[in-house]
Amino acid sequence: MKFFADTADIADIRDLAETGLIDGVTTNPSLIHKSGRDFIEVTREICGIVDGPVSAEVVALDHETMMKEAEKLRKIADNVCIKVPLTLDGLKTCRALTDDGTMVNVTLCFSANQALLAAKAGATFVSPFVGRHDDNGFDGMQLISDIRLIYDNYDFETEILVASVRHATHVLEAAKIGADVMTAPPKVIRGLVNHVLTDKGIEGFLKDWDSSGQSIL
Numbered sequence: 107m108k109f110f111a112d113t114a115d116i117a118d119i120r121d122l123a124e125t126g127l128i129d130g131v132t133t134n135p136s137l138i139h140k141s142g143r144d145f146i147e148v149t150r151e152i153c154g155i156v157d158g159p160v161s162a163e164v165v166a167l168d169h170e171t172m173m174k175e176a177e178k179l180r181k182i183a184d185n186v187c188i189k190v191p192l193t194l195d196g197l198k199t200c201r202a203l204t205d206d207g208t209m210v211n212v213t214l215c216f217s218a219n220q221a222l223l224a225a226k227a228g229a230t231f232v233s234p235f236v237g238r239h240d241d242n243g244f245d246g247m248q249l250i251s252d253i254r255l256i257y258d259n260y261d262f263e264t265e266i267l268v269a270s271v272r273h274a275t276h277v278l279e280a281a282k283i284g285a286d287v288m289t290a291p292p293k294v295i296r297g298l299v300n301h302v303l304t305d306k307g308i309e310g311f312l313k314d315w316d317s318s319g320q321s322i323l
Contacts, residue, residue, distance in 0.1 A: 107281045110289035114141040114148055118292040123155050130158030132289040153183035161211045163189035172199040180208050187211050192220050197227040204228035218252040225262040237270035247279045254284050
């Protein structure tokens with residue numbers, strides 16, 4: 107499963123990129139606003155840090171303006187992935203862009219039927235929001251499972267990009283289901299390494315090593 111960082115924080119992206127653990131980045135208007143920086147400028151910088159897809163979201167709601175915004179965004183770098191909302195105009199834009207060879211991430215997916223439409227529109231990625239789904243009394247992971255089944259039934263090439271990931275269990279369950287990608291805040295990605303028994307094991311090894319009086323260097 108590929109890991110994308112869901113952030114517009116350059117320091118976090120650079121740090122995670124150096125670990126070799128992330129394969130791309132997702133941004134949205136809220137994350138860009140939080141960064142306090144110019145949208146085009148920060149997107150260009152992110153594209154220079156990671157080799158994989160960097161999702162940059164249009165803000166228009168009509169197809170014609172979405173296409174104009176997408177045209178400007180995809181000129182930023184070759185690895186820009188245009189993010190569009192899961193609406194009829196968004197799907198129309200998705201088809202036009204993918205037919206032209208542009209990566210497209212169809213976002214704000216909350217049903218398997220919506221994911222089916224995204225795949226039929228040729229989306230590179232579809233982003234079901236599991237955390238928000240859970241927040242509203244639904245089962246986010248059941249949504250991922252349903253999408254996986256439908257995509258496998260018809261050999262759709264659209265990749266399932268699990269979004270709104272809140273914790274390590276979301277990552278684990280998405281991987282078990284067979285999601286293609288998950289995007290999460292840097293804090294969640296870093297937290298995957300934590301385990302109390304790992305900490306205890308390191309503590310014990312270091313204690314014994316100190317007692318040996320030896321040094322590797």
